[in-house]
Structures are given as structure tokens and as C-alpha cells.
Amino acid sequence: MTRASAPGKIILLGEHAVVYGRPALAVPVTQVHVDVDVSDSARRGVWIHAPSVDLHEELNALPSDHAVASVIHNLFFLTRNLHSPSGRGAGGEGEFPDLEINITSSIPVAAGLGSGAAVTVALTRALSAHLNYGMHDEQVNAFAYEIEKLHHGTPSGIDNTVITYARPVYFVRNQPIETLKVIEPFTIIIGDTGVGAPTKQSVSDVRKLWEADKTKWERVFDEVGEVVQAARQKIETGDWRLLGGLMNRNHELLQEMTVSSPELDTLVSAARDAGALGAKLSGGGRGGNMIALVEKENATAVAGALISAGGRRAWATEVAATIAKPTLR
Numbered sequence: 001m002t003r004a005s006a007p008g009k010i011i012l013l014g015e016h017a018v019v020y021g022r023p024a025l026a027v028p029v030t031q032v033h034v035d036v037d038v039s040d041s042a043r044r045g046v047w048i049h050a051p052s053v054d055l056h057e058e059l060n061a062l063p064s065d066h067a068v069a070s071v072i073h074n075l076f077f078l079t080r081n082l083h084s085p086s087g088r089g090a091g092g093e094g095e096f097p098d099l100e101i102n103i104t105s106s107i108p109v110a111a112g113l114g115s116g117a118a119v120t121v122a123l124t125r126a127l128s129a130h131l132n133y134g135m136h137d138e139q140v141n142a143f144a145y146e147i148e149k150l151h152h153g154t155p156s157g158i159d160n161t162v163i164t165y166a167r168p169v170y171f172v173r174n175q176p177i178e179t180l181k182v183i184e185p186f187t188i189i190i191g192d193t194g195v196g197a198p199t200k201q202s203v204s205d206v207r208k209l210w211e212a213d214k215t216k217w218e219r220v221f222d223e224v225g226e227v228v229q230a231a232r233q234k235i236e237t238g239d240w241r242l243l244g245g246l247m248n249r250n251h252e253l254l255q256e257m258t259v260s261s262p263e264l265d266t267l268v269s270a271a272r273d274a275g276a277l278g279a280k281l282s283g284g285g286r287g288g289n290m291i292a293l294v295e296k297e298n299a300t301a302v303a304g305a306l307i308s309a310g311g312r313r314a315w316a317t318e319v320a321a322t323i324a325k326p327t328l329r
Contacts (some may be wrong), residue, residue, distance in 0.1 A: 001039040004125035008032040008076050008113035009162040010190060010282045010291055011251045012243075012315070014228040016206050016257055018156040018173060020218070022225035025180060025232060026158050027168040029190070029317045034105040034118040040159035041098040046072060050103040059096065065114055068103070070150055072121050075143070079133045108313075110196035111131040116151060120144045151200065168322060170220035170232055182322045186316025187296045189271065189303050193263040195287030196313030202259045202284040209257065210287020217257075224253050226259070244293050251280035259285030267306050274298075276306035 007028040014024025046059035048068055055068070066167065099169060107115040121144050128135045128264040135143070144160035156165060158171045169178035210217040227246050234242045251268060254260055264281045271279040271292035280293040294302045294316075303314040 001038050002126050003035065003037050005033050005035045006118040006122040006125075006163050007113070007166055008107045008118055009159055010187075010188065010280075010289070012291070012319075013159065013231050013280075014171075014224055015281075015283060015285070016203070016254065016259060017221040017224035017228075018059035018158055018171065019203060019206070020210070020221045021169060022221050023172045023228045023232075024156070024158055025168070025170055025228055026162045026234070027180070027188075027317075028162055028166045029113060030166075031315060031317050032113060033106040034103065034107075034115070034122045035106060036104075036119075036122040037102040038126045038130040039066045039100050041100045045059050046096050046101065048072075048101045048103070050105070052103075052105045053072050053109065055103075065150065067151060068119065068123065069165060071147055072101075072127065074147065075124060075127055075131075076236045078143075079128070079131050086116075093118065094155055099127075100131070101127070108289075110198055110288060111192050112197070112199075112281075112285075112288035113190075114159040114162055114163050117148060117163045120147045121160065121163050131277075133262045135292055137164055141182055143269065155199070155203070160316050166227060168319060169305075179322060180232065181236045182319055183236060185238055185242040185321050186243075186251050186319050187294050188284075188317050188319060189276070189292040189294055189299055189306065189313045189314055191267045191271065191287050191306035191311045193261070193267060193287050193291065195261065195263050197261075197284055197287030199284035202286050206257050206259065220253055220256060224250060227253070240293075241295075243278055244276070244327075247278035247280045247291075247293060248272075254267065254281055257285075263287060263310065264290050266309050267311050268292075270305045270309035270311075271302050274292075274302045276302050 007030045012025040018024035041183045107113050108116050141164040145157050148155040170178040170180050227250050231246045267290045268279040275298045276292035277295050299316045306314040
């Protein structure tokens, strides 16, 4: 058996504008994760089991653009002409090995926590290792980004990047990845609205706004970029408490982009009223989750306020202190 795992992620600041070349800050969330086990099978075919989404099928029974099937098909395409020393290689064209693939996930689907990218990364690592086709982080990240494009149209690349490297990052599209230097740890409460919100639609809607008035939206995206730059400076000097006001402003700009929702706004307000230093939606919007910056001792109170305001669930994650490295290689 070969096993691999991948964490969830949250975007601290900069979503949507990151698609247009502005920076974003994102961190992994290890409290939720995807685990994938791959083993040889005694029966013919590639059998996929994912109980969290009630999936128990043989690969050929799934459409080729299915989220899991697309990963397997594309990875087999890379490996099908390679033969491993153990004889477990993907074989010649059209031949798939007989496998059992078990996927377990604690990441809510369509909640802005990167569930799709986490499945892709964990599955890619487990399957490539099982086929003796080693992939380093850069290759996994590039492959996962291509899969993200299949399902999200024009993704920023931030989900697959944070999840692949499992480190806080300062991300600018098509630029070298930078690890975010965190001087002092801080606590974030994640509140799930319980409303499923596929990222592709909100990304598409923002693009339509931008195409209709590029001058206006470039100014908005510029302001988001300035907020992100200021937030990075606060984090890297240990002034994380000052992130709150920047998060609030970022939420206002996301509301202007029409990607918030009544459910998100309700939870954001509830968090602030309960003493959060700042709060905003996180991810694609229109549902999914929001985040709140809190003093550690106030985490329980803010989480309780989110549940009382209608949140499906709420939990805390700590953004840990890091040792800064200029780039990941």
C-alpha cells in the first residue's frame, strides 16, 4: 500500500484579485486533510472508493472529466510508457494496472478550503509513488495546476501551491513562490456557511465585470494588492493584530466584486460583534467559508457566535511561526 496526505487551505487576503496578477496570502489548514491509499487489486480495473462523497466505482464507469478520474487518466498518460522495476508500471498505451484507491477527506466540499486541490495533490503523490514514478513538489504542483484549470477555468494557482508545499505563502501568479515569514503565531477562526459554492462561477462572474469596465476593476484590484502588501508587512514584523482592519477592508472590496453573500455577511458581522479583530470571506465566495482573526483566548466565544448566527461549523486554526526562506525550490 502507498499512502499520501494533503492539507486544506485558507486564503487570508487577496482572493479574486490574485487572478489578475495581484498578490495573495494563504496558509495551510492541517486540521482538515485528505488521505489517499493506493494498493494492488485482486480484481480487474481501477477501483475508487471515496465514502465522503458516496463514490464506489471502477474508473471506466466515470466520465473522463470527473474530478478524480481526470487526475488518474492524466497521471496514467504520463506514466503509461514507463515500466517500473517491480513490473507495476502503467504499461503500454491503453493498459491500466489493477488498483484499489481509497480516498478519505475531512475537508468540506465547495467551502473554500481547497478540497479539490487537496484530493488532486494527495492522489497524485500516492499514485505516482505506487507506480514508481517519483514526482518532486514542483512537478506535483504543476500537474495539480493543470487539473485545477480543467475544473475551474482560470484558477489563480494558489490552492494547489499552498496545499502542495503545506506552508504559508505570499503568492503572485507566474512569479517564484515565496514562503510567508510569520514572526508570531496567530489564531484564525474558520466559519462554514454550509452553502456550497463552486469557485468556477464566481471567478467567471468577476471576469465578466472586469471585461465590462477594466479601468474600474483594475483600480479595485490595485487596492486589494495594497491591502495584501500591508498585511504581509504586519505579519513579518509580528504586528499581526493589525491585520484585522485590513481583513475588514478586503471584505468590503470582495462585496464590491459581488462575491459575498447574505450568509457570509451575517457570519462576518457576528464574528466582529463577538470581539474578532477582523473578518472576511475566504475563497471564491457566494457561500463556503469566512475567517476571523481573534485573540487566542477569545477563540471559543467567536466560534460559538458563528454557530449561533447560523454557521454550519466553526473551528480554530493556528498560523504557526515559520523560518523564512526566500523561495521554494
